[in-house]
Amino acid sequence: MFDKIKQRLNKNLILAILVPCIIIMITLIIHYQSVAREKAKLDEGVQILTALETRDLYTMEEKIDFMKRQAVDSGDYSALFGTAVVFGDSIAEGLGLYGFLSPTSLVAVMGKSTENSLEDVPSLVNLAPRNVFFELGLNDISHPYNTLESYLSHYEKIIDSVRLQLPNTQIYICSIFPVTDEALKENPEFSQIESYNTALAEMAKRKNVHYIDTYTFLKNNPQYHDEDGIHVIREFYPLWMDTLVNNSDLKNLL
Numbered sequence: 001m002f003d004k005i006k007q008r009l010n011k012n013l014i015l016a017i018l019v020p021c022i023i024i025m026i027t028l029i030i031h032y033q034s035v036a037r038e039k040a041k042l043d044e045g046v047q048i049l050t051a052l053e054t055r056d057l058y059t060m061e062e063k064i065d066f067m068k069r070q071a072v073d074s075g076d077y078s079a080l081f082g083t084a085v086v087f088g089d090s091i092a093e094g095l096g097l098y099g100f101l102s103p104t105s106l107v108a109v110m111g112k113s114t115e116n117s118l119e120d121v122p123s124l125v126n127l128a129p130r131n132v133f134f135e136l137g138l139n140d141i142s143h144p145y146n147t148l149e150s151y152l153s154h155y156e157k158i159i160d161s162v163r164l165q166l167p168n169t170q171i172y173i174c175s176i177f178p179v180t181d182e183a184l185k186e187n188p189e190f191s192q193i194e195s196y197n198t199a200l201a202e203m204a205k206r207k208n209v210h211y212i213d214t215y216t217f218l219k220n221n222p223q224y225h226d227e228d229g230i231h232v233i234r235e236f237y238p239l240w241m242d243t244l245v246n247n248s249d250l251k252n253l254l
Contacts, residue, residue: 077241080253081105085127086244087120088112088135091177091231098234100241105129113139114154115146118161125165132162132169133244135214137176137200138230141192148196152203159207171209172248175200178219183229190230212247214240 077100085105086092092108095101107124114136124132140151159171175197179190197215204211217239218224224236232240245251 077238078102078105080245080250081241083129084131084133084248084250085124085129086133086135087117087124088133088174089139091138092135094232094234095237095241098237100237108135111139112136113143113146114151114158115140115143118154118158121158121161121165124162128166129169131172131248131250132166133172133174133212133248134158135174135177137193137196138179138190141176141189141196142187148192148199151196152199155200155203156207159209170249172244173200173204173209173211174244175211175213175215177232178215178222180222180225180229183225187230210248212244214243217243 081101082105085107086095086101087107089108089112090110092106093110096103096106096108104127107120107127109120112120117136134155136155137151140146140154155173162169162171176193178193179187184190193215201211218232218236224232224239226233245254
């Protein structure tokens, strides 16, 4: 009788010792597996960091350039003009209306001329672009009280203001776009466009800023004009932007 009781006590004692041991062992195994997983993740992270540190920089730049070329080929210029701003009138405004550029790459409003664009320079300064492309002139020519002298004077004030506040920004002046022969008949004042462009190129040279000929291509390809013979159709914008890219520092991103 006492032997049976003793045996039961021994079994209970063994169980009392064995069960906690098993629990401790299971806990240790789970903890070890967790530590092993964390170590594996850490090792993987170290390998990734090591690969990034030793990766050839030129290869990474090639990948970035390839992505930019893909964006241009697909008609997405927003990445390429990410640090640039186009500043102008309703023609420039079309870059946003047709979705070619984001608002952070545009300071353009219908009806703008050099006379009333100085007030928009603060908006340009807030965007702090590396490159700015100015497209202004048709509204100056069509205004009855403006002259070539006043046009150049207002333009120089805009350039001086931008240069003072954004000394590291590259400034590009676009020539005034042509109009169709039909538009010229209805608006004979536009016959001054070529003489304005000649003076504009001289002014750009005098102010030591870049001048881009955006007149010739459209003059030779009037099919890109809108019905009014003054504005342009959607299909013209990629061609214009390609011209800006190929004649500016943006070409170095390709």
